[in-house]
Amino acid sequence: MPGRGPDELFHEERIRDFLEARGLGSGPIRAERIGEGQSNVTFRVRQGDADLVLRRGPRPPLPESTHDMLREAALLEALGSTALPVPEVLAVCEDDSLLGVPFYVMPYVEGRILTTEEPEGWDRPRVRRTVSEELLDTLVALHAVPVDAEPIRGIGRPEGYLERQVRRFAALWTANTRRDLAVVADLAEWLGAHVPVSQRFSVVHGDYRLGNLMFAREPGRSPRTVLVLDWEMATLGDPLADLGYLLATSADPGAPSSVMQLSPVTRRAGYLTREGLAERYARATSLDLSRLAWYEVLALWKSAIFCEAIYTRWLSGERPGDATFAPLLERGVPELLEQAEERRSAA
Structure with a gap:
């Protein structure tokens, strides 16, 4: 567990008291850092029967207008009124005296995030294609959310x-x-x-990639998206910004690699290529690419x-x-x- 200091990443006693005061948990805490994000910090927190996730920014000082957990939590609450698979916000802490920065808490959800390895049985071309289609179709669904009414309209200025x-x-x-x-x-x-x-406006995730989707696969069913994660940079804007980011950071067979290709599994046979993803998006949205x-x-x-x-x-x-x-x-x-x-x- 991280050391103790004025900007410590996690403090068991303070978080225990915070959760108990809100009826989210009781008793001793077990916490572990999870995820591979390079920006914000995420902990899985278990307290009694409660299984939670705490998300916070990195240690201060922070660049202006970045790592804003209060804005991210408000955005998730707005998107919670839609059918999108977004995390449920259970509690928000604006008091930065607890951890040095604000944070929010959501339920822990079991699932698979694909980066460098595939779960057993997912290494078949048919399953890989399904994953790619889920990735792209979830983006299409995000971009189809109406943006002209509250609370979505309050997310940003497109x-x-x-x-x-x-x-x-x-x-x-x-x-x-x-x-x-x-x-x-x-x-x-x-x-x-x-x-x-811009041809039209939509909710824009800002960091849309395979590694920010969590998948479930029940017996007898294909992989399906259960959560879209990491909404720090989301706002209203041009949907093609998300598509351009997805394609630019996707790992294609034979294409040059980069530090932003965080899910290199997509180089394997069966995943849709960048061209295939773009074609599927164009068919679904009729936007000019x-x-x-x-x-x-x-x-x-x-x-x-x-x-x-x-x-x-x-x-x-x-x-x-x-x-x-x-x-x-x-x-x-x-x-x-x-x-x-x-x-x-x-x-």
């Missing part, structure tokens, strides 16, 4: 979404890097000068920028214990930018 993304991430690079990579500003200028006209390369450039450029923030925090000693992901970013960030430049040539 007009000007793409322009704001370019401005915001350009500023984040300046605030979170220690090195000079001129291609970042060059890509920002190109993105800003070639912003597509002729400018899709622009959205992929945006996704790779943004990924490089938030990975650079992780790398800088690691260099500053703010990610103790990270011996795997952050060290890769010295080269991983320039590689993402190289791939963004390659996609720009196709836009």
